[in-house]
Amino acid sequence: MGLLGKLTVQVEIKSEGDLFHQLFKHTPHHVSGMSPDIIQGCDLHQGNWGTVGSIICWSYTHDGKQKIARDIIEAIDEEKRSITLKVIEGDILEFFKSFTLGIHVDTNGQTHLVTWVLEYEKLHEDVEDPVSLIPLYIKLTKDIEAHHLNNI
Template sequence: MASYPNKLIAQLAFKAGGHVFHQLASLNPRHFIKATPTHIQECKLHQGDYGVNGSVIEWSYTVDGKPQTAKQVLQGIDNEKKQISWKMLEGDLCVLYKDLVITAHVETKNGVDFITWTIDYELISPENPHPVSFLNFFICLTKDLESHIFG
C-alpha cells in the first residue's frame, strides 16, 4: 500500500455488531441509503461486484449540507480482519486531494466491537482543508447505521 503524508482516524464503539457492519460495507453498501438517507443518497456499482477487490462504486452523498459524488475502487478487502478500503478515482474530493483512501476496520476489544475509520490523503495544495468534515461524515454514518439496526 502506498504511503500518504496525511492521516485522520476516528474510532467508535459499534453495539450492532462489527460483523454486521463489515457485511453491509463490503457486500451490501446500498443498505446505507436506507440506514442513513441524509448522508448517502445513491450507491451504484459500475464494475465488478460488491465485496470484490477492483470493483468500482459511485456514491452520491451529502457532507455539510452539500451534495457530492465519488467514484471509488474497492481494495484491501479482508473478511477475516473485517477490513475494507475505498480508493478515490473521481469526484468532488479529487479537487482537493491528489490521493485519498478510506479504510473501515472492525476490531473487538474486551468484548466490544469498534469501527475504525482511517482517511489517508495527500493535499493538492497546502491551502486546501484537511478532510475533517469527511471524517465527521463517517462518524455520523456509523451512528446512523447503528440506530437503524437497533430500530
C-alpha cells in the same frame, strides 16, 4: 506543513461488528436507507459487490452540498474485517491528489469499534485537512448502528 495526511476516528457500537463489515462488503447500496441524510445512493459501476477491483459510486451530502465519489475497492480482509476504498473520481479530488478510505471493525468481547482511516495527499499546501468528514463518518456509523439495533 506536509501534503500527505492521515486522519483516524474510532466509534464504539453496540451492534454486531460483523454486520457492519458485511454491510460495506456485500450491500453498501443499503446504506442510503440507513443514513439517507448522508448517503443518497451507492451504485455498482464495474465488477461485483464485495470484490477487489470493483468500482462503486457514492452519492452523498457533505457540508450541505450534494457530492459524488467513484471508488475502487482496493482491499478486503475478512480476518481483520477491513475494506479499503480509493477515490478515483469525484468532488473530493478537487482538493486532493489521492484519497483513500479504510473501514475496519475490531471486536473485544462485547465491545465493537468501527475505525475509519482517511489517507490523503493534498494538491497544494493551502488545502485544509479533511477534518469536516470526521463528524460525517461518526454520524454514518451511529445511523447504521441504530438501524441494526432497531431490527433485532
